Amino acid sequence: MATLVSTNPTRWQRLLGVWHNYFLPGDVTTLFMALVVVLLPVFSLSAAGWDVQMETLVPVALLSVVLGFVLARSQYSELFGLLISTIYGGCAILLIAALRHPDGIGAGIYNVFSSLFLWLEAALGDGLNQDPLVFTLLISGLFWLLGHNLAWHLFRIDRVWRALLPIALVLITNSVYYTGAANLDIYLIAFTFLALLLIIRSNLDAREWDWYVNGIRIPRRLRRHFYRIGGLLALIVLLVAWTIPMNDIQDRLNRFQEFLQSDPLVELSELWNRLIFSPETRGPTTSDYYGGDSLQLSGAIRLGDEVVFLVDAPPERRYYWRSRVFTNYNSGQGSWTSSATHVLRDPQPPLEIAQEPLVPGARVAVEQQFTMGLNASRLVYTAPQPLRVELATRANLSYADIDDPASPMFVSVVRPMEVLYEGDTYDAVSWMSAATAQQLRAAGTNYPQWVRDTYRQIYPTPLRVLQLAQQIVRDAGAATPYDQAVAVESWLRTNIEYNEVIPSPPMGQDPVEWFLFDLRQGYCNYYASAMVLMLRSLDIPARMAAGFAQGEWNAAENAFVVRERDAHTWVEVYFPGYGWVEFEPTAAQAPINRGDQPIPVAQQPPTQPPPTPTPLPTLTPTPSPSPTPEPPPDNPTDEAVTEPQAEPPTVTPTFTPSPTATPVIVPTQPPPIRPEPRDPFAFILPALGMALVGVFLIVLLLVALLFIYWWWEWRGMRTLSPISRAYARLERYLGLIGLRMASVHTPDERRDRIVRELPVADRPVTAITGLYTNERYGPPRPLRHKRAERAWSDARLTILGRFLRRTLMPWRRRRGTTQ
Incomplete structure (x- = not known):
């Protein structure tokens, strides 16, 4: 008598089947390397001093890679996978940031949205808001997209360069701009080593497929040997690259900094400095004190002890070192702005500034020589009032007579044509007051008319x-x-x-x-x-002038030493x-x-x-x-x-x-x-702003829903009959649940496959298929349109229900016949 053996798999067998469905040979090692690769720029930003909350950023980066791997092993298209990842990412970032709040998740969610609203209000106006929470949220969103892109291109389409280049760009940008004492090279070296290993893995996968197609047997430990040899070669490549002379690297960086001096990038830099706290960096985030076009009256300040510059000037006078002048005050925002109307570019030094006629002896010319202590600066400092600057410069100014360029100039700010680096010097002459x-x-x-028009307003x-x-x-x-x-x-x-x-x-x-x-x-x-x-x-x-107080006289240097704490x-x-x-x-x-x-x-x-x-x-x-x-x-x-x-x-x-x-x-x-x-009614304006933002988001959501409805229901189908349209929609929607029909299949064969995969849709799918077959191959029959529309409504609900279950639980895969 034959013995009956149960064919039902055990729990461990099912788990093992799921593991083999998701993890192909070498995937565990690759996933580990991907997690390390996405964390390297995270720790690089932290080492550079960016004000990011690592308790939020690290979990977000890791989750982005894990979910990206799960989606890469699903049947979703690239666009749909990105959409799902974005939704999950937004929710994950919100929850992780909210969980850190000491008063609980509810207060944390409220704090996140209120911080975002205040930051957007400052960004759209002239305000100053460097909230580290908002910056962390923005960086978290960036790293979520980087992690998804990394996992998708490694595990789905095997395009390793597309996976690595965006992360490399973040690492290189951070290293190029950073000018502090921390060593960021270790992160670039580790990234390069892992990138080479991932390239080796990609080429090995391609070779294994070729061997499999050609029936060549692959040794079991081949992958391990490849990684060992590849790791050794990667180390050799890194050592050789490290010893290559880089004599012109500083010249290239200097040319890059000159490119950053273009007006659009300077404006972008000023916007960045208003909204993002910048560490010791140069380029768009150079530590230029009072360098922006506006000055916001804000909260607490923290000034360090870093040397900004040294000034060789006659020590018997009282000095200020001015960087710019602010003229217009906005009481509603508590901000100061400049009234400069012209930009004067003078590529050939010196910059000569025309002065107004004054009482004889009212002012005296005082020479100064500045030696920069900052790693990089985009501002020219002088004692008030500047008369001559021995630099190629770009000055924002206004004229006493706007129709006469030869009339006296009133300078708001002077910028060098080329970035001033640590150790660079320049000379200046100022027309300082000697009046008693x-x-x-x-x-x-x-008062002159130009004074009445500008400085008493x-x-x-x-x-x-x-x-x-x-x-x-x-x-x-x-x-x-x-x-x-x-x-x-x-x-x-x-x-x-x-x-x-x-x-x-x-x-x-x-x-x-x-x-x-x-x-x-x-x-x-x-x-x-x-x-x-x-x-x-x-x-x-x-008017308000900004820059630095005179600093401390250093007899050994024979100069005033001006530090960050002297900003004034x-x-x-x-x-x-x-x-x-x-x-x-x-x-x-x-x-x-x-x-x-x-x-x-x-x-x-x-x-x-x-x-x-x-x-x-x-x-x-x-x-x-x-x-x-x-x-x-x-x-x-x-x-x-x-x-x-x-x-x-x-x-x-x-x-x-x-x-x-x-x-x-x-x-x-x-x-x-x-x-x-x-004021008890002071909440009305913020509440009204929040309401307007909410209405805008609702309208935007409705527009997006209408577009999605048109894309799936009407795109390319307006000329079809209702029955043909219902059949075409059925085939279009089947792609959401991973069903792809071959062009050689008849309508009845397609119907049979749909019913096997989705039994609950039997009645509407059978009705639509029958109506389509009769319309296409049989005589015309009236009054069938409403039946087709009802059948399509039922079929659509069934397909979307299956789609939502697959979307919200992508780790669940179909096993055997669907219930």
């Missing part, structure tokens, strides 16, 4: 700022523009505390108003902005006949002494006492002591203002370096602040 306080008091208010000033400026000058008894400027300068230095660790300004409130009345703390950008706005509200022409903004005020004169409202900097007597400092208006901030630890060195101003008398007069003191200060300032902000580590908890209560 008495001369500036007597300058008057006969302000956007609507908050009422409290205007009232504060008027009360300061009234309490100080300041009658002339100079005395009024000194009064505002002294009030800011006395009443506002210097602090680099402040929160970002609240939405819906002007940052300067918030700085003056609510926070009462800040750093140079806020001090200078407040002074410019208050002076302009008093009809005094003023200050105020320039215009006086007829004397030009632009510098003022220093920032409390952390030493005051500018022109030999004048101190103007009494107005105290806080009693009618609107702001909340007193909690005292904070001193963040900067104490400024040099200056005479303490006395409170004003009840009825101040000019005699009281100009009354001589016992020990008047000297006219010429010493070259003692001005104290600057010491770099600090931002604490985990912000300092205690009691801001003014928020």
Whole structure:
């Protein structure tokens, strides 16, 4: 009697069958190498100092390769596989980023979307937003696509170069731009070694197929021997390549940097620097301080100790090293922009800047020589006001008379034609102010028309700022523009505390108003902005200048050493006949002494006492002591203002370096602040923006759905009859579930195969096939169109149901007859 043996496979046999369906010989080794290859640029970015969250980026990169491998082993087309991977990738990135939030996944999802909205708002406007979460999300999306591309081209179509080149581009770009101390070569070497192994694997697979077709037996350990020999050859190739001379590599990099100086790439660089925190890099992300076309009043700052440049200049003067000038203030966004109207390209040095006629002796020419300490710079620094620069340059400027190019020039920013590298030098001559306080008091208010048109224009000033400026000058008894400027300068230095660790300004409130009345703390950008706005509200022409304070005098170098922590903004005020004169409202900097007597400092208006901030630890060195101003008398007069003191200060300032902000580590908890209560309706504008974004996304989704419907249901079928259209749609949709019909099959043969694969679609498929056969080969029969449409609706639902199950669970493959 024959023994009956069960043919049902065990669980382990089924798992082994699934393993063999997915993993071909050598796939495990290749998958491991693919995972390492996609992680190399991730760790390279982290080593270069990019502000990415590795807890999010590493899982995303690994999952992208794994899902790409699963999709590569499926029956989906390349386009459809990419669509599925993109959907899964977006969900995976969102969930992984949200899971890191300490308050749970719900708060994490809300935080992700709110951060994206604020970043998009800054990107579409002139705002500054360098949120590391948003940058991590963008980089995660990039690496998801890189991982999918890598797995698809390795395991599906075996195009190894298409798989490796995008990742190589990321690695090389990061290495070329990086200028820090970390060694990124190890990542390039490891990538090159693995890339060579993957190329060996691709060629071995092609040879094995040829041997199989020709009936040649393949030894079992052939692949292992190939990898051993290939790895040894790859190491030899790397060693030989490492010893090849690269004498002209720096010249090529320099030419590449010159290419990056084109205007479109400079604009792209400025947009990048507004929205992305850049590490020690050059090219589009060169560390140019205040190099962008706009300056945003934002939150806490962190400045390092890196040497930016050295300046050989006469040490007996007080200096600023200016990079650019900001003219226009947007109170709604809290940002400054330039008013330059022309770009002057001067490929032949020197750049000569025409100056306006001034009072004899009002200014003196001062020579300087700059030696760059940065790895790369795209800005030219000079003492105010630049007269000549010994470089080929590109300057953004405006003319006093726009119709006369020979009229005086007013420079906003000067850029070199070629990137300035570490150790490069250039000479400059500046037209520096030598005016005394008495001369500036007597300058008057006969401003040129170009000054009236440009530097007294302000956007609507908050009422409290205007009232504060008027009360300061009234309490100080300041009658002339100079005395009024000194009064505002002294009030800011006395009443506002210097602090680099402040929160970002609240939405819906002007940052300067918030700085003056609510926070009462800040750093140079806020001090200078407040002074410019208050002076302009008093009809005094003023603008913001940005660059660096003078730094520290180094006797050994015989030069001023200017470091990153010296980055600074200050105020320039215009006086007829004397030009632009510098003022220093920032409390952390030493005051500018022109030999004048101190103007009494107005105290806080009693009618609107702001909340007193909690005292904070001193963040900067104490400024040099200056005479303490006395409170004003009840009825101040000019005699009281100009009354001589016992020990008047000297006219010429010493070259003692001005104290600057010491770099600090931002604490985990912000300092205690009691801001003014928020407007209860302040949420309306952000909510309206979110609603508009939501409506746009919904409309975009509807358009995409309509396009997909047309693509599958009507593309190329408008001229067909309803029955023929239903039959054509049936064949088109079958591709979604992996059914491909041969052209030699009859309609009945196709129907039989569909029913075998998809039994639940028997009735609608049989109806459509019968109607099509009768229409094609039989006599005309009326009133069959509605039946065909109903049958197609049922068949479509069945096919799409199978498609969704295959899509959401691609690891499940059909085994035997479908139930």
